[in-house]
Amino acid sequence: MQPERLLKKHNLRKTSGRLSVLRCFLEYGKALSHGEVQDLVGKKVDRVTLYRILQSFEEKGLLHKVPDDQVSVKYALCDHLHNVDHAHSDNHAHFKCNSCGDTVCLEESAIPNIPTPKGFRVNESFLLLGGLCDQCVR
Amino acid sequence: MQPERLLKKHNLRKTSGRLSVLRCFLEYGKALSHGEVQDLVGKKVDRVTLYRILQSFEEKGLLHKVPDDQVSVKYALCDHLHNVDHAHSDNHAHFKCNSCGDTVCLEESAIPNIPTPKGFRVNESFLLLGGLCDQCVR
């Protein structure tokens, strides 16, 4: 689906900055940190604006946060952009290669239910695997 | 076990800073961020030194990192300080309350095996649940 239509579909006004950022995710296909997106879009998009673009994309269900074991957060395209249904789940595990730094969604690996102490309510869950990807393993 | 002995047992020289920091974790019983520990120990310990104390504790297996969905990392006492065996696993889930901010170890909830793409090698895994703790749920 084209970037323009994706924005519209998620109630996001079409701006050049948002289009650039969205194209990065569509082309790169992996989770990206703020800094990585910034490197890709260059100075065309202001640093603060980029933070706000990422925020708005997350709020509108276009991106989801990916926990990073280092500092900082990464973002990745939400499932329902690949799949058709809009069941905003994104309840899957992620893998981060500790050598090349790439982070990928393991969309077929749903996060299993984890028992919690009595009285606790779970709203969200993040599962991050660390290791070596097929490129970096030897 | 007393703080002094714990340090010795983990090959860490006994210093006043390390004792203060270790006592924080022993007393508080939950995961703490650098900033939270800093607030607890006050100016007795330099900010940079505190970073290095936490690092050294992690390297020697006294603390383990806990992924935080916000910025920054937290640390928690390693299992084998509660249990007796030294099987440095710490392969358990964590729960962070989005209201009070407390993070606790779910030591009885081991992180299940997650299938990864062919050729990937998994070395570590982090599972963080977010929600409301029994105190904050209503």
Next chain:
DNA sequence: TACTAAAATGCAACAATGTTACAAAAATGA
């Protein structure tokens, strides 16, 4: 106890990440 080598600390300087306030500019729909 005094000496020594290794480890830990404090401090300064810096880099990266993230937030807020506010005025200017752009997008949308009428």
Next chain:
DNA sequence: TCATTTTTGTAACATTGTTGCATTTTAGTA
């Protein structure tokens, strides 16, 4: 085109984390 709302750029600031280096402290030994 006009009016309204949203988005953007800019500056200023806060937090988090790292590195280099001189000084102090620890722990073991003579």
